[in-house]
Amino acid sequence: MLMIVVFYLVLGMYLSWIAWLTFALPQPTQNHPIKSSEARTSFSVVIPMRNESEHLPGLLKSISELSYPNHLFEVIVVDDDSQDNSWATVRNFQARHPTIKTFLLSNLLLKGEKVGPKPNLSPKKKAIHKAISLASYDYIITTDADVFLPKHWLKCYDVKLQDGKADLIAAGVVVAPGHSLLSQYQHLDMLGLQLFGYGSFAREQYVICNGANLCYKKSTYLEANVHEGKESIASGDDVFTLEKFRLFNSKIEFLYDSRAVVWTQPVASFQSLWHQRVRWAKKSAAMKSLYLKSCGLLVAFMQLSLILGLFFAFFDTVFLTFLINAFVLKFLVDAWSLSKIAKLQNLGFCWTDFFKVSLVYPFLTSFFAFSSLFGKFEWKGRKYTK
Numbered sequence: 001m002l003m004i005v006v007f008y009l010v011l012g013m014y015l016s017w018i019a020w021l022t023f024a025l026p027q028p029t030q031n032h033p034i035k036s037s038e039a040r041t042s043f044s045v046v047i048p049m050r051n052e053s054e055h056l057p058g059l060l061k062s063i064s065e066l067s068y069p070n071h072l073f074e075v076i077v078v079d080d081d082s083q084d085n086s087w088a089t090v091r092n093f094q095a096r097h098p099t100i101k102t103f104l105l106s107n108l109l110l111k112g113e114k115v116g117p118k119p120n121l122s123p124k125k126k127a128i129h130k131a132i133s134l135a136s137y138d139y140i141i142t143t144d145a146d147v148f149l150p151k152h153w154l155k156c157y158d159v160k161l162q163d164g165k166a167d168l169i170a171a172g173v174v175v176a177p178g179h180s181l182l183s184q185y186q187h188l189d190m191l192g193l194q195l196f197g198y199g200s201f202a203r204e205q206y207v208i209c210n211g212a213n214l215c216y217k218k219s220t221y222l223e224a225n226v227h228e229g230k231e232s233i234a235s236g237d238d239v240f241t242l243e244k245f246r247l248f249n250s251k252i253e254f255l256y257d258s259r260a261v262v263w264t265q266p267v268a269s270f271q272s273l274w275h276q277r278v279r280w281a282k283k284s285a286a287m288k289s290l291y292l293k294s295c296g297l298l299v300a301f302m303q304l305s306l307i308l309g310l311f312f313a314f315f316d317t318v319f320l321t322f323l324i325n326a327f328v329l330k331f332l333v334d335a336w337s338l339s340k341i342a343k344l345q346n347l348g349f350c351w352t353d354f355f356k357v358s359l360v361y362p363f364l365t366s367f368f369a370f371s372s373l374f375g376k377f378e379w380k381g382r383k384y385t386k
Contacts (some may be wrong), residue, residue, distance in 0.1 A: 001204075001318065002320055003308075003312075004248075004319065004322055006305075007308075007309060007319075007326070008322065009307045009329070010301045010302055010305050011322075011325075011326050011329065013298060014298055014299070014301075014302040014330070015330070015333050015362050016328060017295070017298060018195075018337050019333065020199075020203070021195055021196065021199025021203070021337065022195065022199065022336070022337040022340055023325060024199045024202035025195075025199060025341070026096065026256050026341055026344070027099045028258075028343045028344050028346075029226055036339075037331035039069055039072055039155065039158050040072075041072065041139055041157065041161045041162070042072050042073065042138065042139065043068075043072065043073040043074075043140075043154055043157070044131070044136060044139070044140050044141070044218070045063075045073060045075045045076065045139045045141050045142075045154075046076050046078070046084040046131040046135070046141065046142045046143075047059070047076070047077045047138055047143055047144070047145055048077075048078050048080060048107070048131070048145070049077060049078070049079055049080065049086055050079070050080040050081065050086070050123070050145075051083055051084045052082070052086050052146055053082075053084040053085040053086045053088075053089050055145055056086060056090065056093075057089065058102070058148050059143075059146070059147060059148065059149065060090070060093045062148045062149040062150075063075060064093075064097050065099065065151055066149065066154055066378050067151050067154075067155055068154035068155055068158070070099050070100050070101070070266070072154075073101070073154055074103065074104045074135070074136055074137065075100065075101065075102040075103070076102050076131040076134065077103065077145075078106075078107050078128070078131050079104065079105065079106055079107060080123050080124070080126075080127050080330075081106075081107060085371060086145075087104065090102070090104045103134075105131065105134070107123060107126055107127045107130065108298060109250050116293070121227060122233060122235075123183050124235060126239050127213075128142060128237050129227070132221055132222070133222075135218055137218070138218055138219070139157075139217060139218065139346050140215065140216055140217075140218050140221065141213075141214065141215045142152075142212070142237070142238070143214075143262060145211050147173075147213075147262045147263060147264045148264075148346040148367075149264045150261065150262065150306065152260070153259070154212070154260070156171075156259055156260035157169060157255065157260065159257075160255050160257075163335060164253070165251070166215050166251045166252065167216060167245055167250035168214070168215070168216040168241070168245045168250055168251075168252045168253075169214075169215040169216070169252075169253050170197065170201065170209035170215075170221075170242070170252075170253075170254050170255070170257075171213040171255040171257075171260045171261065171262075172198070172210075172213060172256075172258075172261040172262075173190065173194070173210040173212045173213050173261065173262055173264060174187070174190060174261055174263050174264070174347065175189075175190040175261075175264055176265055177350075177353070179223075179268055181356060181357070182270060182374060184279060184356065184357050185360070185361070185364060186267065186359050187266065187353075188338065188354060189357075190363075191341050191380070192334075192338065193208070193210075193385055194345070195337055195341045196208055197209060197254070198254060198256070198344070200291075201252075201253075201254040202254070205291050205292055206242055206245075207239070207242070207243075207289045207292040208238060208239060208242075209238050209241075210238055210254070211238030212264060213260070213261070213262045214238055214241070214242075215255075216241060216245065216367070217250075220245060220250055221241065223248075224244040224247075225242055226244040226245075228244075228320045233282060233283055235279050235282075235283050236283035236287075239283060239284070240283070240286075240287075243287060244286065257263055258347075259269050273373065274368065277368035277372065278372045281368065282372060284296060285359075299365070300366070303361070303362040303365050303366045304362075304366060305367075306323065306326060306327065306330075306362040307363065307366060309323040309326060327358070331354075331358050333357070334354075335349075336356055355378035
């Protein structure tokens with residue numbers, strides 16, 4: 001039957017692709033000492049925020065505990081019309097830590113303000129652009145207001161830049177695992193995205209990164225006009241920046257050090273996760289990379305093959321055989337690849353959690369992918385269509 005041949009062909013292509021990515025990963029180098037060379041790089045840490053009073057204390061505490069010299073970095077927080085206590089939280093941090101150069105800006109363009117965001121940018125892009133326009137230092141690092149930064153975060157970037165002056169450096173992001181199936185799905189799905197990002201960078205396919213942990217040159221960002229043609233898309237400040245840097249033939253690298261990985265919390269509800277994934281799909285669809293689109297289609301067809309295989313298995317044992325073979329092979333190869341990523345990030349890997357998530361992953365992922373074709377979404381209390 002033609003359909004079963006297609007199913008096995010998709011399975012073979014998927015497994016080969018995962019193996020291709022995994023074999024490109026560097027070997028873990030856990031517990032190696034950070035180079036003791038003098039810190040030299042100055043950073044402007046850019047943090048857009050909107051209604052983040054719940055998460056800001058953790059982020060700000062981690063900033064206060066950074067091992068990097070205070071005179072070599074500044075923190076620029078851009079408030080996007082928060083309706084909670086976010087503004088006051090940052091002000092309190094400024095008062096308690098006067099030696100850390102922390103600037104709090106409004107994302108609103110004030111009357112008479114000459115240096116400000118481009119008026120047609122979506123809110124988050126506008127906030128980042130405003131901060132970069134006012135930044136004092138050559139290297140920008142963007143992160144989010146709901147993350148926790150590791151102690152040696154800036155030092156790891158400094159060592160990487162001293163080894164070779166890259167124009168853009170991407171690094172890892174981990175969703176903290178929880179006890180619920182929804183949080184475990186997010187943790188493992190982010191590990192999958194890290195596999196795609198790490199492996200693709202190693203294969204010199206620079207298509208995916210995360211704005212919660214991204215460093216680049218200010219001058220190249222301004223020269224490249226990174227959001228041109230993508231201004232109204234709600235997110236994508238990270239991947240569109242990467243895309244433009246690649247078109248500028250910039251030197252792009254990945255920071256594989258586990259001590260540079262930032263942590264974020266999973267979203268709390270299914271609806272929030274749905275809106276998040278629709279938003280991610282919208283920005284991915286706007287990218288021009290044939291490699292990215294091909295990989296996305298392969299993953300989508302793999303999940304669809306499992307769902308259709310389950311349906312047709314009620315009518316024909318040939319599909320039941322395929323379903324068993326596909327699930328077992330995919331489970332083993334995916335677990336092997338994700339455990340490699342987990343080890344690279346100095347994380348544990350729970351096979352039980354992965355098995356539970358594997359049972360629902362095709363259905364959730366297919367639902368998110370299909371609904372992104374038609375769905376609107378909410379983000380930070382605003383409604384978007386793209």
